[in-house]
Amino acid sequence: MELINDDKVKWIIATKNEAFDKNAINIFRININEYFNQISNVYNSNLSYTEIEKAFRFHKENDKKRYIASKYALRxxxxxxxxxxPAKICFYNSENKKPTVSGIEFNVTHSKNYIIIGISPLKIGIDIEHIDHHFNYKDITFSCFSPEELKQMSKNNTSSGFYSIWTRKEAILKASGEGLIDNMNELNSLSSSITRKKIRYSLQSFKPDKEYAGCIAFEAQEISLNYWDYK
Incomplete structure (x- = not known):
């Protein structure tokens, strides 16, 4: 079972006056360094005082850049x-402390060089991971993967195979609002459709770039998915 199919996803460059389909799920890919270099002199105009203050509390420069790029792009x-x-958008925290705005669903994830933002009229969760070939994932698979997922790993026991499954588990748990749970080994993420908290979700794996794995989970309905390269 191949979870990631490069042919499924075509990243389209989002032009300045792009007309995004509000009835579709729109997924935006942002290169952190490239984007931050473009906004480094203007981000103050859109971010809130609280966001700017938090950005400058980061000790590592890369963390500060990622945070600013993420907040600026999201707004x-x-x-x-x-x-x-952008500056007038008000965020509030939902019951599970997830940032929310009225009238639309969104989810944000990041790993190494990329931020991915999903915008949707439906509940969504999205996750990406940079594939670290030196990471010892075997202990995690035994404690967090279901029997079906372990069987899949026995056929594709690679870092890429691990991250493709892990991003599916993260995406569905983000969509359902559960976050990481204690009994992750009871969640089989291999199906293209999964029910959590009485809501059925569809899952689609994708590849943000070489050496990355990603997945988006969304309420199961007939809906288009658009993948944008956001500059």
Whole structure:
């Protein structure tokens, strides 16, 4: 079973005046360093005081850049859908302390060089991971993978195989609002459709770039998925 199929996803460059389909799920890929270099002199105009203050509490420069790039891109992308100025978008925390805005669903994930933002009219969860070939994943598989997932790993016992399954588990748990759970080994993520908390979700694995794995989970309905390279 091949979980990641490069042919499924075509990343389209989002132009400045792109008309995004608000009835579709739109997934945005952002190269952190490239994007931060573009906004380094202007991000103050869109971020809130709290966001700027938090950015400068990071000790590592890369963490600061990632945080600023993520918040700036999220505000700008949401403004295209909500028709509100980026600086005027108000976030509040849901019951599970997940940042939320009224009228739209979104989810954000990042790993190494990339941020991925998903915007949707439906509940979604998204996860990406950089494939670390030196990471010892075997202990995690035995404690966190279901029997079906372990069987799949026996056929593809590679770092890529591990991360392709792990991102599916993370994506579905983010979509359902559960977050990481104690009994992850009871969750079989290999199906293309999974029910959590009485809601059925569809899952689609994708590859953000070489040496990355990713997955998006969303409420199971007939809906288009658009993949954008956001500059």
């Amino acid at each position: 700008n992308i949401l403004s295209e859908f909500l028709l509100i100025a």
